[in-house]
Structures are given as C-alpha cells and as structure tokens.
Amino acid sequence: MNNLVEIRNLRVAFDGVPVLHGIDLDVAPGEALGLVGESGCGKSVTWLAALGLLPGKASVSGSVYLQGQDLTGAPRQALERVRGKRVAMIFQDPSSALNPVIRVGRQIIEALRLHRGLAGTAAKTEALRLMDLVGIPDARNRFNLYTHEFSGGQAQRLMIAMALAGEPDLLIADEPTTALDATIQAQILDLLITLRHEMSMATVFISHDLAAVAQVCERVCVMYAGKIVEEGPVAQLFDTPRHPYTQGLFDAIPSLSGPRRRLVPIPGTVPDPRHLPTGCAFEPRCARARTFCTQHRPELLPQPEGRQLACAYPVPVAQDAVQPEEEYQ
Amino acid sequence: MSPLLEARDLVRIYQTRRGLLGRPSNVRAVDGVSLKVRRGETLGVVGESGSGKSSLGRMLLGIDTAQGGAVYTNGKAMPVFGSPEWRSLRARIQMIYQDPLAALDRRISVAEQLREPLDIHRIGDSESRMARVHEVMLSVGLRLDQADKFPHELSGGQRQRVVIARALMTEPELLVCDEPVSALDVSIQAQVVNLLADLQHDRGLGMVFISHDLKVVRNLCDRVAVMYLGRIVEEGPADTIFSDPQHPYTQALVSSVPQPGRALKSRIILQGEPPNPGNRPPGCAFHPRCHKAEDICRHTVPETRSAGVECRAACHFAGHASLRELA
Ligand SMILES: Nc1ncnc2c1ncn2[C@@H]1O[C@H](COP(=O)(O)OP(=O)(O)OP(=O)(O)O)[C@@H](O)[C@H]1O
Ligand SMILES: Nc1ncnc2c1ncn2[C@@H]1O[C@H](COP(=O)(O)OP(=O)(O)OP(=O)(O)O)[C@@H](O)[C@H]1O
Ligand code: SF4
Ligand SMILES: [Mg+2]
Numbered sequence: 001m002n003n004l005v006e007i008r009n010l011r012v013a014f015d016g017v018p019v020l021h022g023i024d025l026d027v028a029p030g031e032a033l034g035l036v037g038e039s040g041c042g043k044s045v046t047w048l049a050a051l052g053l054l055p056g057k058a059s060v061s062g063s064v065y066l067q068g069q070d071l072t073g074a075p076r077q078a079l080e081r082v083r084g085k086r087v088a089m090i091f092q093d094p095s096s097a098l099n100p101v102i103r104v105g106r107q108i109i110e111a112l113r114l115h116r117g118l119a120g121t122a123a124k125t126e127a128l129r130l131m132d133l134v135g136i137p138d139a140r141n142r143f144n145l146y147t148h149e150f151s152g153g154q155a156q157r158l159m160i161a162m163a164l165a166g167e168p169d170l171l172i173a174d175e176p177t178t179a180l181d182a183t184i185q186a187q188i189l190d191l192l193i194t195l196r197h198e199m200s201m202a203t204v205f206i207s208h209d210l211a212a213v214a215q216v217c218e219r220v221c222v223m224y225a226g227k228i229v230e231e232g233p234v235a236q237l238f239d240t241p242r243h244p245y246t247q248g249l250f251d252a253i254p255s256l257s258g259p260r261r262r263l264v265p266i267p268g269t270v271p272d273p274r275h276l277p278t279g280c281a282f283e284p285r286c287a288r289a290r291t292f293c294t295q296h297r298p299e300l301l302p303q304p305e306g307r308q309l310a311c312a313y314p315v316p317v318a319q320d321a322v323q324p325e326e327e328y329q
Numbered sequence: 330m331s332p333l334l335e336a337r338d339l340v341r342i343y344q345t346r347r348g349l350l351g352r353p354s355n356v357r358a359v360d361g362v363s364l365k366v367r368r369g370e371t372l373g374v375v376g377e378s379g380s381g382k383s384s385l386g387r388m389l390l391g392i393d394t395a396q397g398g399a400v401y402t403n404g405k406a407m408p409v410f411g412s413p414e415w416r417s418l419r420a421r422i423q424m425i426y427q428d429p430l431a432a433l434d435r436r437i438s439v440a441e442q443l444r445e446p447l448d449i450h451r452i453g454d455s456e457s458r459m460a461r462v463h464e465v466m467l468s469v470g471l472r473l474d475q476a477d478k479f480p481h482e483l484s485g486g487q488r489q490r491v492v493i494a495r496a497l498m499t500e501p502e503l504l505v506c507d508e509p510v511s512a513l514d515v516s517i518q519a520q521v522v523n524l525l526a527d528l529q530h531d532r533g534l535g536m537v538f539i540s541h542d543l544k545v546v547r548n549l550c551d552r553v554a555v556m557y558l559g560r561i562v563e564e565g566p567a568d569t570i571f572s573d574p575q576h577p578y579t580q581a582l583v584s585s586v587p588q589p590g591r592a593l594k595s596r597i598i599l600q601g602e603p604p605n606p607g608n609r610p611p612g613c614a615f616h617p618r619c620h621k622a623e624d625i626c627r628h629t630v631p632e633t634r635s636a637g638v639e640c641r642a643a644c645h646f647a648g649h650a651s652l653r654e655l656a
C-alpha cells in the first residue's frame with residue numbers, strides 16, 4: 001500500500017440526516033487532487049471528517065488511513081499530532097486560522113515549536129524563511145505586525161506559511177482563493193503549484209472553480225449530494241466528461257474566447273439532504289435520466305479507460321462527432 | 330437622443346481615520362469617472378477589490394451623493410437624494426445587490442416582497458398589483474406556488490430571482506447590478522445571467538453590471554469599463570477588451586482568469602499587492618505593479634486616449650505598436 005491517504009466508506013450525518021454517503025478516496029504521495037462540486041455537496045465535510053474536525057453532533061463512520069495508520073477512532077492527542085504536522089489545512093477565510101491579537105511572526109514560531117520543536121533563533125530564522133517562501137515582501141520588517149495590517153492576499157499567504165511550518169505530507173486547500181481578486185488569485189494558485197513541486201507535498205485543492213482546478217490538479221473528483229460521481233485524470237474528464245453532472249459543470253463555465261454565447265445552466269438546484277431522491281440524486285436535473293434512474297442509485301464503478309463513474313446512462317464517448325448519438329447501456 | 334444614463338467626472342471621497350487618534354485622511358474612492366449607458370445596453374464594470382465599483386454604482390443611483398461631477402438620466406440631472414423627484418426616478422432605476430438574503434425581508438412572503446414597491450410607489454390597485462406580481466414571477470422563472478414561500482425556504486438562485494423580480498416590479502429602464510451572481514454556483518449563476526440577458530433583450534433595459542467575474546462579463550456585456558484605484562483605465566466593446574486589451578492592468582486581469590486547457594505559464598502574474606487608495610502612487614497609479622512601466626510612468630499621469638475603435642485607455646503606451654510587440 002503506497003497511498004498517502006486512503007479513505008474508505010466515509011459517512012457523515014448531522015442530526016440523523018446523512019450528508020456523506022460513503023466516500024472512497026485515495027491520495028498518492030506528492031499528487032495534486034481536485035475536489036469539485038456545487039455548494040453543499042460535501043467537499044469540506046469529507047476532509048473535516050477525515051481529520052476529526054467536525055463538531056460532536058456529527059456522526060462519522062468509515063475509515064481514514066494515513067500511511068497505514070487508522071485515524072478514525074484515534075485518540076484526540078494522536079489526531080492533533082497529525083493535524084498541522086503531517087496534514088495541514090488552509091481555508092477560504094484566513095481570519096479563521098490566524099489570531100488577530102498575536103503578531104504574525106509569533107504565530108508562525110509557535111507552529112514551528114509545536115510541530116518541529118524549533119525555538120529561539122532557529123525558529124525565527126525558519127519563520128522568516130517561510131514568510132519569504134510564500135512571498136511576503138519585506139518579511140523581516142513585517143514580522144511583528146498583526147494580521148489586520150496585511151491585505152487579504154497576504155493574509156492567505158501567511159496562512160499558507162503557517163500550514164507549511166510542519167512540513168506536511170499533505171496540504172488541503174479549501175477554497176483558498178475564492179475571496180480574492182482575480183490577479184491575486186492567480187498569484188496564490190501559482191504559489192501553491194510552486195510549493196507543491198519544491199516540497200514534494202501532496203495537495204488536495206477544493207473549489208467550485210472547475211477551471212482553476214483543471215489548471216492546478218492532475219486528477220479530479222466530482223462530488224454531488226454527498227457522493228463522488230466521477231473521478232479521473234483532469235484531461236480525461238475535461239475532454240470527455242461522462243457523468244452528465246460533470247458535463248453540466250463544464251458547460252456552465254462561460255468562455256473567455258470564441259463567440260459570445262448564452263450560458264448553459266444546469267436546471268434546478270442541489271437536493272435537500274433531508275429529501276434526497278430515491279434513485280440517482282442527480283436524476284431530477286439530468287437530461288439523460290430514464291425511469292431506471294428514479295429507482296436505482298448508481299454505484300461508483302471503475303471504467304476501462306481508467307476513470308470511475310456513477311451513472312446508468314453516461315454521456316457517450318464521441319468517437320466521431322458527426323455520428324448520431326449512440327445509446328449506451 | 331441623450332443616453333439613458335450619463336456620468337461626468339464623478340468623484341467620491343471618504344474620510345477615514347487610522348485608529349482612534351489617527352488624523353483623518355481623505356480617500357478618493359472614485360476619482361473622475363465618466364461613462365454612458367444607452368438604452369438596451371449593458372455596461373460591465375470590472376476591477377480590483379476596492380477600486381470603487383460599488384461606490385460608483387451607488388452614485389449612479391443617487392444613493393450616495395457625488396462630491397464632484399454629475400449624473401444625468403435621459404439628459405436630466407439627478408435629483409437630490411430623498412426628494413419626491415428622486416423617489417419617482419427610483420421607480421425607473423433599480424439596484425440589485427450581491428447578497429439576496431440581505432436585500433429581502435425575512436419575515437414576509439415572496440408575494441409581499443414583490444408587491445411592496447408597487448405599494449410604495451402607489452402603482453395600480455390591489456388586484457392589478459397581484460396580477461403584476463404573478464406576471465413578473467413567471468417572467469423570472471419562479472413558480473406561482475412559491476409566492477407564499479419565505480426567503481429562507483428558497484435556494485440561493487431562487488432568492489436572487491426574487492431580488493431581480495422585485496427590481497423589475499416598477500418596470501425600470503435601468504438596472505444597476507452589484508455582483509449579482511458572485512455568491513452563486515456556476516450552474517445556477519448561468520440561470521440568473523441568462524435571465525438578465527433576456528430582460529435586457531426583451532425589454533430594452535439598460536444595465537450596469539458590476540462584477541469581478543470576467544467570464545460572465547464577457548458573455549453578458551456589450552461594453553466594459555475597467556477600474557483601477559478609482560479611475561477607469563480602459564473602456565471599450567467587450568469583445569475588444571477581452572481579445573485585445575490595451576492597458577497592462579487589463580492584460581494582466583484578463584490573463585489571470587483560469588481557463589481549462591490554457592497553460593498557467595501564459596499568464597501575466599502581477600507582482601506586488603493591491604493598491605491602497607489612501608496612498609495613491611504618483612504618475613500612473615498602476616506603475617508599481619506594471620510589467621511594462623518605464624520612467625515616464627513613475628512621474629507623469631497618463632491621459633485617457635483613444636486606443637482603437639470605440640476604445641479608450643489610460644496608459645502612456647496604449648494603442649502604440651510598441652506595446653503590442655512587448656506583449
Ligand atoms: N456543522 C454542520 N451542521 C449541520 N450540517 C452541516 C454542518 N456542516 C456541513 N453541513 C451540511 O453538510 C453538507 C455538506 O456541506 P459541506 O460544507 O461539505 O459542503 P461543500 O461542498 O464544502 O460546500 P461549499 O462549496 O459551500 O463549501 C451540507 O448539506 C451542509 O449543510
Ligand atoms: N463608507 C465608506 N467609508 C470609508 N471608506 C469607504 C466606504 N466605502 C468604501 N470605502 C473605500 O472606498 C474604496 C472603494 O470601495 P468600493 O466598495 O467602492 O470598492 P469596490 O470596487 O466595490 O470593491 P469590491 O470589489 O471589494 O466590492 C475602498 O478603498 C473602500 O475601503
Ligand atoms: S502607463 Fe505605464 S505603468 Fe501605467 S499601465 Fe501603462 S505601462 Fe503600465
Ligand atoms: Mg466547503
């Protein structure tokens with residue numbers, strides 16, 4: 001077994017309402033994996049559950065292995081050692097992870113002490129190196145500032161510096177650029193890509209922005225209503241999406257070149273977790289659905305070309321665009 | 330014929346104070362902005378956070394008063410905020426904000442939210458008001474059984490439809506939309522954008538569409554104004570702005586938009602941080618981050634000049650062949 005992380009049959013329910021319906025997911029060392037899907041489909045909950053960060057009212061089952069070590073049911077102390085040290089998570093909103101009343105330099109030093117046992121000048125030197133690494137200009141003079149004295153993009157960089165303090169094997173970036181300007185988003189995406197290569201650290205990039213994911217990641221998981229519905233290499237999913245939901249997500253992205261066109265929405269909205277359709281959760285919004293779909297929930301199954309897919313009537317692989325659309329069984 | 334909306338040299342200054350004891354200083358959030366919107370035309374406004382887009386939007390509606398310059402609708406000067414003339418004008422120009430929950434009253438049903446503007450402006454009797462509510466609901470793709478729902482019982486996209494429906498109740502000629510789809514998933518965003526496009530097309534609505542989503546702006550807007558530190562640095566037809574941007578900031582902005590299938594390397598990554606409006610750099614305000622800046626940019630403010638058909642840009646090198654060679 002040489003996966004860094006293996007998630008098996010992960011299920012989460014809040015107040016008896018299931019929101020994750022059995023997630024199986026692997027992350028290989030050093031790879032960049034994207035997790036996409038509309039708001040509420042369970043992207044964040046998957047990783048919060050895996051790292052034991054959900055509130056007590058959440059009931060979690062299934063298993064999460066980090067290099068063979070089972071994290072589910074691990075004692076709190078063991079989990080705390082893993083978090084930050086071996087797996088670090090950065091969030092959309094830096095203020096949730098940075099302390100407004102402690103100088104930023106101190107916060108990074110504290111993370112270094114906790115995860116790497118560094119202290120004194122060694123810690124300070126390393127903290128400055130990390131601030132440089134994430135591109136904080138003039139780090140030496142800004143070491144003693146508070147977070148509100150940094151811009152949004154810089155606060156995001158500081159959070160990344162904190163996350164790197166433990167030299168993690170896996171960095172989970174949950175919508176790290178959504179709140180930032182386009183030009184600053186581009187800087188942060190660039191930084192994530194560079195860091196990943198320099199530190200040979202695996203990255204899970206959670207986003208609704210399929211285009212950003214396609215640029216950063218090698219492999220993508222598409223989630224819908226608490227399940228993975230399609231998984232595969234970025235280029236494969238992008239060139240020939242097979243799940244109607246994946247195709248819908250790609251089609252909905254307005255283009256920046258070519259003729260201007262009317263946008264292509266996915267009709268309807270994501271289902272309420274309390275009233276999930278009995279069959280395929282996407283069926284009410286799916287143009288390819290048939291009666292079969294209203295009764296049977298499709299399983300995520302491996303396909304010959306390497307991807308995994310959960311759909312009874314997937315989008316045909318167009319061999320030849322002029323051929324009439326073939327029915328798939 | 331005079332344009333539906335015209336703004337000339339608008340200025341908006343905020344007084345801010347750093348800390349309790351700090352000396353108050355003036356921030357020119359909008360610094361001499363002129364623009365025109367014709368009937369049936371959509372003008373996109375894009376730019377960095379803090380560049381003054383929302384401040385501009387509020388001045389266009391007369392909600393905030395301009396410290397300099399003037400706004401004209403159909404050739405007439407904007408009446409004073411709160412005056413009876415202003416109120417009757419407000420029926421014809423409406424604003425749509427980003428957050429539908431904040432724009433809606435949580436305690437009343439969809440139908441009541443929609444009827445309210447008619448009540449306020451005393452349009453029609455109760456029967457015709459209800460008929461209008463139903464007509465507008467259908468036109469924005471809401472179902473009539475949703476009339477009795479409360480905002481929290483609707484999805485994000487449906488709520489934003491209610492906000493749009495509310496703005497349409499008084500049959501406005503102009504909509505100012507401030508980030509109307511930013512909080513929505515792409516799949517739902519497309520539904521709302523198409524709705525706005527239909528309204529513009531079918532009713533000849535003029536629209537100012539403020540957004541940081543360049544992909545949406547390109548597909549919806551006829552013309553685009555790009556703002557940087559309170560000024561319009563480039564303006565022109567959407568197709569030209571996106572295919573052949575002249576100002577280096579626009580070039581960086583357009584290239585920073587992630588597009589599947591386009592290599593990261595082809596992007597222009599801006600150096601440096603977003604600017605501080607309280608501390609405007611001398612010369613061209615963009616020069617500290619500009620990948621093409623030369624000496625002149627550091628001390629001389631570039632004038633807005635013509636840069637191709639119906640395009641204008643405020644850069645010393647805009648429209649010059651040399652800039653294109655550099656690109
Ligand atoms: N603390 C909580 N209590 C109750 N329900 C929760 C809680 N956290 C998440 N949920 C529910 O779990 C589901 C999955 O939420 P999750 O936050 O994982 O979505 P997401 O895919 O990350 O969405 P987004 O793109 O909006 O961040 C949603 O239906 C959400 O309402
Ligand atoms: N009420 C106010 N008092 C003081 N300063 C303000 C006020 N409103 C806005 N500003 C400042 O004016 C500048 C322009 O703000 P504005 O909200 O118009 O920008 P924006 O382009 O809409 O940004 P965003 O994309 O983040 O919405 C900013 O520097 C902002 O901090
Ligand atoms: S004027 Fe100079 S600094 Fe300003 S955008 Fe043009 S090249 Fe860049
Ligand atoms: Mg989330």
Ligand SMILES: [Mg+2]
Nearest residue numbers: 382383384507
């Ligand atoms: Mg704004």
